[in-house]
Amino acid sequence: MNVNLEIPEKKETINDEVRISVRDLNLYYGDFQALRNMTLDIPENAITAIIGPSGCGKSTFLRLFNRMNDLITGVRVEGIVELDGVNIYDRDIDVVELRKKVGMVFQKPNPFPMSIFENVAFGPKRHGRKNRVELEDIVEKSLKQAALWDEVSDKLGQSALALSGGQQQRLCIARVLAVEPEVILMDEPCSALDPIATLRIEDLMRELSKNYTIVIVTHNMQQAARASDMSAFFMMEEDRAGVLVEWGATEKVFTNPQDKRTEDYITGRFG
Amino acid sequence: MKQKQRDSDAQAAAVPANELGRRWRLGEKFIESWIYLAGLLTIVVLLGIIILLIKEGLPIFFDTPPWEFFFGTKWYPVSEPPTFGIMPFFVATLWVTIVATAISVPIGIACAACLSEVAPEKVRETVKPVIELLAGFPSVVMGFIGLMLLSPLVQSVFHLPTGLSGLTAGIMLAFMSLPIIISVSEDALRAVPDEFRQASYALGATKWETIWHVCIPAALSGITAAVMLGVGRAIGETMTVLMVAGGALAVPVSPTEPMMPMTAAIASGIGNAVRGGLQYQALFAIGLILFILTLAVNLIADRVLERQKRKFQR
Ligand SMILES: Nc1ncnc2c1ncn2[C@@H]1O[C@H](COP(=O)(O)OP(=O)(O)OP(=O)(O)O)[C@@H](O)[C@H]1O
Numbered sequence: 001m002n003v004n005l006e007i008p009e010k011k012e013t014i015n016d017e018v019r020i021s022v023r024d025l026n027l028y029y030g031d032f033q034a035l036r037n038m039t040l041d042i043p044e045n046a047i048t049a050i051i052g053p054s055g056c057g058k059s060t061f062l063r064l065f066n067r068m069n070d071l072i073t074g075v076r077v078e079g080i081v082e083l084d085g086v087n088i089y090d091r092d093i094d095v096v097e098l099r100k101k102v103g104m105v106f107q108k109p110n111p112f113p114m115s116i117f118e119n120v121a122f123g124p125k126r127h128g129r130k131n132r133v134e135l136e137d138i139v140e141k142s143l144k145q146a147a148l149w150d151e152v153s154d155k156l157g158q159s160a161l162a163l164s165g166g167q168q169q170r171l172c173i174a175r176v177l178a179v180e181p182e183v184i185l186m187d188e189p190c191s192a193l194d195p196i197a198t199l200r201i202e203d204l205m206r207e208l209s210k211n212y213t214i215v216i217v218t219h220n221m222q223q224a225a226r227a228s229d230m231s232a233f234f235m236m237e238e239d240r241a242g243v244l245v246e247w248g249a250t251e252k253v254f255t256n257p258q259d260k261r262t263e264d265y266i267t268g269r270f271g
Numbered sequence: 272m273k274q275k276q277r278d279s280d281a282q283a284a285a286v287p288a289n290e291l292g293r294r295w296r297l298g299e300k301f302i303e304s305w306i307y308l309a310g311l312l313t314i315v316v317l318l319g320i321i322i323l324l325i326k327e328g329l330p331i332f333f334d335t336p337p338w339e340f341f342f343g344t345k346w347y348p349v350s351e352p353p354t355f356g357i358m359p360f361f362v363a364t365l366w367v368t369i370v371a372t373a374i375s376v377p378i379g380i381a382c383a384a385c386l387s388e389v390a391p392e393k394v395r396e397t398v399k400p401v402i403e404l405l406a407g408f409p410s411v412v413m414g415f416i417g418l419m420l421l422s423p424l425v426q427s428v429f430h431l432p433t434g435l436s437g438l439t440a441g442i443m444l445a446f447m448s449l450p451i452i453i454s455v456s457e458d459a460l461r462a463v464p465d466e467f468r469q470a471s472y473a474l475g476a477t478k479w480e481t482i483w484h485v486c487i488p489a490a491l492s493g494i495t496a497a498v499m500l501g502v503g504r505a506i507g508e509t510m511t512v513l514m515v516a517g518g519a520l521a522v523p524v525s526p527t528e529p530m531m532p533m534t535a536a537i538a539s540g541i542g543n544a545v546r547g548g549l550q551y552q553a554l555f556a557i558g559l560i561l562f563i564l565t566l567a568v569n570l571i572a573d574r575v576l577e578r579q580k581r582k583f584q585r
């Protein structure tokens with residue numbers, strides 16, 4: 001089969017160290033089942049893309065890993081999600097510790113209505129870093145990592161809301177990096193951005209994937225093909241429950257899908 | 272009739288787009304001018320009040336120079352010659368307002384945060400209307416409650432000769448301004464976009480940290496407005512303080528003393544003041560000061576909010 005997508009050079013070997021593994025996972029919003037029988041491994045220091053039609057449960061799936069679904073009333077989770085071999089749905093898991101380890105970038109840039117500095121320092125401050133000099137170091141380092149430092153270094157005290165959308169999203173990434181997470185979740189991080197800002201974020205993701213495990217939800221097939229190492233394709237069943245159809249190396253999923261539905265979805269849009 | 276209606280409908284449908292646009296703009300103009308008129312009316316009434324206060328109150332300064340009026344500690348309107356020093360009333364108002372604010376602001380904000388961030392939807396839906404209902408509680412009744420229940424309590428707890436004191440009045444006023452502080456702060460907190468909370472939780476902040484470091488700062492302008500409304504109520508409330516503050520004419524050194532705030536002084540004095548007489552003028556001057564005081568509170572709040580906004584918003 002022949003998909004008209006450019007697939008850039010990927011890492012020689014995808015790290016086969018499994019970071020997160022999902023086993024027999026079912027998730028319900030009240031009576032409605034949103035995820036069914038999900039079993040999937042997410043490799044360390046790579047970018048895993050979640051793709052699929054709207055409403056198939058991609059965001060819900062992503063929110064499993066930092067337990068943001070806990071904030072929604074009526075959510076019930078069955079099954080196991082292991083991070084480094086520990087089931088994060090165990091009763092004695094400290095959610096605050098978990099969220100320090102697993103950061104999240106949202107679809108719409110959502111900086112706090114505070115200064116740029118305060119935004120980045122927010123996480124470290126909550127986790128006990130109060131020393132001003134130390135905080136300044138963290139802020140500078142995080143902003144540099146997020147490729148934003150050069151643009152904001154002279155206006156750290158200004159409101160974060162005065163930045164452009166793309167800058168705001170990079171600020172949100174910096175804010176996550178400041179907590180020194182190990183896993184970064186991104187839910188359509190570029191959907192509110194223009195193509196140039198999008199490419200910048202993708203470059204940034206590539207750079208970060210050397211040291212971080214990244215899981216990204218995207219509607220943009222090119223983006224998934226361009227930027228990810230692994231891809232997982234979700235679909236809805238008749239009762240609208242999301243299921244995993246196919247997952248594997250991005251190159252394989254895009255050029256040689258094993259499942260007819262994956263092929264239809266990818267080609268239906270771009271073939 | 273129906274036919275006519277249909278005709279006009281057809282006509283309306285046949286009107287070209289720019290004609291519709293013109294009509295729409297005309298309607299908008301009309302509404303705009305109404306709003307303009309209403310605003311103008313408010314300003315006129317306000318100006319009228321100021322002019323009245325000035326006209327009736329200012330002449331007192333021909334008799335009693337301003338410094339004697341403001342800093343004088345003796346209010347003897349019927350002795351010969353009468354003296355009009357309002358320091359006792361001014362300090363009383365200060366004490367009562369400080370007590371009321373110190374109690375109502377922290378409790379009010381805490382309650383609002385509880386309702387908006389912690390309480391389940393069902394609880395919020397029942398508690399909020401009840402609280403708002405309390406805002407309209409008649410102040411005479413509050414005065415009675417203060418007289419019957421609170422003042423004996425204050426008297427025995429603080430070992431006072433009388434339970435009627437600035438403290439008692441301040442506590443009652445705190446109760447009276449709580450509903451408005453809670454209600455308005457709660458609205459402000461609920462208007463904080465959920466994205467901020469999500470971001471905070473996702474960074475590993477606890478619920479408490481999210482409320483304290485994200486929600487309250489983000490809602491600060493609304494909360495400040497709530498506090499100002501509450502303080503305004505405390506400064507302006509008359510009946511309750513008249514009943515429970517004790518009504519003593521000395522400059523109160525501590526809030527536990529009986530005292531007479533400015534509003535109570537006006538209310539109790541105006542009945543036997545001769546129209547146009549010195550006491551009458553003095554009371555109006557106190558009214559003028561009250562007015563300026565509340566205006567100042569509002570202006571300062573505005574200034575603070577403006578600075579806050581300039582700092583953190585686009
Ligand atoms: N808070 C919620 N309460 C109830 N049902 C929900 C909630 N959030 C999502 N759902 C349902 O769960 C299903 C999956 O939603 P989800 O947001 O995860 O989809 P998605 O794949 O991210 O969609 P999109 O691509 O449009 O963002 C949908 O049917 C949705 O209606």
Ligand SMILES: [Mg+2]
Pocket residue numbers: 058059060187
């Ligand atoms: Mg989604």
